[in-house]
Amino acid sequence: MEHLINPLVREIQISGIRKISNLVSTIPGALTLTIGQPDFPTPRHIIEAGQRALDQNKTVYTQNPGLLELREAVANFVHVKYGQTYRPADEIIVTAGASQAVDITLRTILTPGAEVIIPAPIYPGYEPLIRLAGGVPVYVDTRENGLKLTADLLEPYLTDKTRCVILCYPSNPTGQVLSEKELADLAQLLADRELFILSDEIYSELVYGQQHYSIATLGKLREKTIVINGLSKSHAMTGWRIGFTLAPAYLTEHMTKVHQYNVTCASSVSQYAALEALTVGVDDALPMRSAYEARRDYVYDRLVAMGIELEKPDGAFYLFPSIAKFGLSSMDFTMKLLQEEHVAVVPGDAFTSFGEGFIRISYAYSQEVLEESLNRLERFIGKLR
Numbered sequence: 001m002e003h004l005i006n007p008l009v010r011e012i013q014i015s016g017i018r019k020i021s022n023l024v025s026t027i028p029g030a031l032t033l034t035i036g037q038p039d040f041p042t043p044r045h046i047i048e049a050g051q052r053a054l055d056q057n058k059t060v061y062t063q064n065p066g067l068l069e070l071r072e073a074v075a076n077f078v079h080v081k082y083g084q085t086y087r088p089a090d091e092i093i094v095t096a097g098a099s100q101a102v103d104i105t106l107r108t109i110l111t112p113g114a115e116v117i118i119p120a121p122i123y124p125g126y127e128p129l130i131r132l133a134g135g136v137p138v139y140v141d142t143r144e145n146g147l148k149l150t151a152d153l154l155e156p157y158l159t160d161k162t163r164c165v166i167l168c169y170p171s172n173p174t175g176q177v178l179s180e181k182e183l184a185d186l187a188q189l190l191a192d193r194e195l196f197i198l199s200d201e202i203y204s205e206l207v208y209g210q211q212h213y214s215i216a217t218l219g220k221l222r223e224k225t226i227v228i229n230g231l232s233k234s235h236a237m238t239g240w241r242i243g244f245t246l247a248p249a250y251l252t253e254h255m256t257k258v259h260q261y262n263v264t265c266a267s268s269v270s271q272y273a274a275l276e277a278l279t280v281g282v283d284d285a286l287p288m289r290s291a292y293e294a295r296r297d298y299v300y301d302r303l304v305a306m307g308i309e310l311e312k313p314d315g316a317f318y319l320f321p322s323i324a325k326f327g328l329s330s331m332d333f334t335m336k337l338l339q340e341e342h343v344a345v346v347p348g349d350a351f352t353s354f355g356e357g358f359i360r361i362s363y364a365y366s367q368e369v370l371e372e373s374l375n376r377l378e379r380f381i382g383k384l385r
């Protein structure tokens with residue numbers, strides 16, 4: 001009977017990140033730098049707000065796009081932090097994590113054959129959802145361009161079939177961010193074209209030493225951009241499953257229908273916790289950001305001292321060093337490192353084939369784990385030379 005299953009679903013591969021982390025669990029004493037989730041606990045006051053919601057029986061459906069007070073808090077948060085302006089009543093949807101926000105966006109805007117341009121290497125969560133919606137991913141190789149999608153690099157890929165351009169900055173897996181000038185150049189290129197921009201800004205609170213800029217704040221771009229954000233990374237709330245979309249009303253109206261028939265609403269308890277996070281906890285990310293920044297500097301300096309080539313990232317909690325000079329594929333490098341030194345990283349090809357020649361190191365781990373893992377990595381590459 002399996003042949004009756006939707007081929008679009010059958011062809012989806014499980015994420016390469018999960019494959020490695022499943023393997024790690026079978027090796028005793030293995031250290032892992034694989035997972036993209038904060039190692040900090042959810043701030044206590046947010047947990048308590050969730051508990052209060054339970055105690056007060058706030059356990060029923062909310063409005064489909066989420067509690068109005070939460071949408072108001074979202075609107076205020078993104079306005080104060082990034083200068084984005086959205087109406088709580090009809091331009092914001094609270095979703096089950098940023099993942100569901102990506103899904104409802106793509107299912108609302110894509111038709112069969114529609115092309116979606118994606119800078120690569122990239123987070124592997126987009127392609128399966130694009131394909132399920134009948135779209136066609138078109139990857140732009142950013143490896144020779146400092147791992148950034150710039151206007152010059154993008155222009156040749158735009159066709160009549162392009163329906164969407166995905167921007168994911170700060171980037172998973174590269175940690176790169178786009179400057180205001182780089183975004184302005186992209187905005188100029190895209191302003192008069194009939195296409196949408198999906199701007200995944202889930203790491204917006206984790207930008208080091210500079211401001212986070214959003215393409216949606218540049219001139220006409222707001223009208224064609226769906227901004228995706230959420231609390232998974234900023235407030236260490238991955239398991240609460242709270243994300244949101246910010247998009248003009250004409251888009252939000254249709255996305256809300258997909259959302260409604262998909263999940264009805266995000267978890268009510270999590271929404272009350274999110275309300276606390278975006279009111280009392282607006283600056284909860286700041287101490288975590290300082291810790292990540294110090295770790296980024298530590299890991300970056302250690303890798304440079306080992307003679308490893310990499311772009312210094314300004315956001316998220318990943319480094320994406322090149323391992324090309326060791327003459328092993330990224331998968332072979334990763335497996336050998338895991339077997340010989342019991343340290344797990346993610347092979348670059350988990351982020352499309354354009355990640356070949358790289359590994360992703362997550363530094364959302366304690367200083368002790370980072371230090372010991374890097375000692376092991378150093379010993380490993382010493383043997384490869």
Ligand SMILES: Cc1ncc(COP(=O)(O)O)c(C=O)c1O
Pocket residue numbers: 036096097098099100123125168171172200202230231232238241242243
């Ligand atoms: C770029 C990017 N977008 C979206 C997500 C999904 O976030 P959430 O856990 O809120 O669904 C992730 C998670 O790793 C991510 O890295």
